Amino acid sequence: MKLRMQAHVRKGAGKGLARQLRRQGQIPAVLYGQGTSLLLAVEPAAVRKVLLTQAGSTSLIVLTISEGEETTERVAVLQDYQTDPVTGAILHVDFFEVSMEKPVRVHVPIRVIGETPIGVKQGHGVLHLGIRELSVECLPGAIPESIEIDVSPLGVGDARYVRDLQPGEGIKLLDDPDTMVVTVSAPLSEAKLAARLSGEALGAGPAESTSTSPSGE
Structure with a gap:
């Protein structure tokens, strides 16, 4: 299954640039593989679309990469991604470029x-x-x-x-x-079910006591 995604080459890295990209509706990404790495920016909605497909991260993605007036295409898989632990928003994506003739x-x-x-x-x-x-x-x-x-x-x-x-x-x-x-x-x-339920109830007791005791924090 092949999907398509637009990307553009970004100049530089760092938290400041990442925040700037997110304000513009983009997220930082890196394309690894084939001996080089390329700093990119992509739309988070496009990444979510890939993750929501049945194939998910096993989907082949045709990345249309723009740099100035030049455009190239690379075939990759979504190797990894990071999300905000509170909001669940996608923060960063790693792609891995593949060759159709080499096993992955x-x-x-x-x-x-x-x-x-x-x-x-x-x-x-x-x-x-x-x-x-x-x-x-x-x-x-x-x-x-x-x-x-x-x-x-x-x-x-x-x-x-x-x-x-x-x-x-x-x-x-x-x-x-x-x-x-x-x-x-x-x-x-x-008998085993009753013993398990009893054990879970006993295990829950100290947790409740700890959560209500003064801690000074």
């Missing part, structure tokens, strides 16, 4: 498909996800939006591991083959 390593989300597992419907078990994404290596054009796993046949005590997945032709899984992806565990007995 990216993180791909796991997508659970199928019906409610047998162990949940008939055995009152609980479905647990061990991991939510996988590390893969493949050509940029083969990056999947997600890797699917059908949980329908799972009974109580059953599990699926990385080694059980079929990511598709040309896609190499980099995670440990013995990493558990999903399992259906047995339901808690009434």
